[in-house]
Amino acid sequence: MDWLVTYQTAAGLRKKVVVRAIALPNHKAVAQxxxxDAYGDEPPQPLGNLSAIDWLDRCGLEIVDIDLLKSEAAI
Structure with a gap:
């Protein structure tokens, strides 16, 4: 399934990215x-041993919403 994740940057810009997962994706997968999406291969803060919440916070990002995208097969 595809999930549409809306997130907000520290500058207040809202962006969207699609995450593929069988069920609701876990927080770490969404954070990554x-x-x-926001920083490419050079995040300002490496994940290291941080929780997904702390990692997003230190990168200046916030999850706003997660929505299931309808598949064509379901229509």
Missing amino acids: KIVM
Whole structure:
């Protein structure tokens, strides 16, 4: 399934990214997708041993919403 994740940057810009997962994606998977979307391969703060919440916070990103995208097969 595809999930549409809306996130906000520290500058207040709202962006969207698609995350693929069988069920609701876990927080760490969403955090990684958001950070990579916002910063490419050079996040300002490496994940290291941080929780996903702390990592997003230190990168200046916030999850706003997660929505399931309808598939064509379901229509």
